[in-house]
Amino acid sequence: xxxxxxxxxxxxxxxxxxxxxxxxxxxxxxxxxxxxxxxxxxxxxxxxxxxxxxxxxxxxxxxxxxxxxxxxxxxxxxxxxxxxx
Numbered sequence: 898x899x900x901x902x903x904x905x906x907x908x909x910x911x912x913x914x915x916x917x918x919x920x921x922x923x924x925x926x927x928x929x930x931x932x933x934x935x936x937x938x939x940x941x942x943x944x945x946x947x948x949x950x951x952x953x954x955x956x957x958x959x960x961x962x963x964x965x966x967x968x969x970x971x972x973x974x975x976x977x978x979x980x981x982x
Contacts, residue, residue, distance in 0.1 A: 899933050902935035902937060902940055903940070904938055904940050905935060905937050905940070906937075907936055907937025907938055908936045908937065909934065909936070909942065910936055911931070912932065912934050913928075913929045913930060913932070914934055914941050915927060915928045915929075916930060918951065918954055918955050921959070925958055925963065926970065927954065930943070930947060931944070931947065
């Protein structure tokens, strides 16, 4: 277990986190991911097993193999940030 964040030096604790996985216009919000998370900057550190699972989810999403099994929980909107906004 890590005790200090590699980015900011903050304290790292074990907790559940979430991550968005995007492939094209499709997005999965993966929740309840076990991780070590910095209490200062919120950087997340995952085990190799969790990384492999997240990578597999991204590959499945690219192939559209995961989408039919998922529950729709909302909408995602695109709004480019421009100098005029």
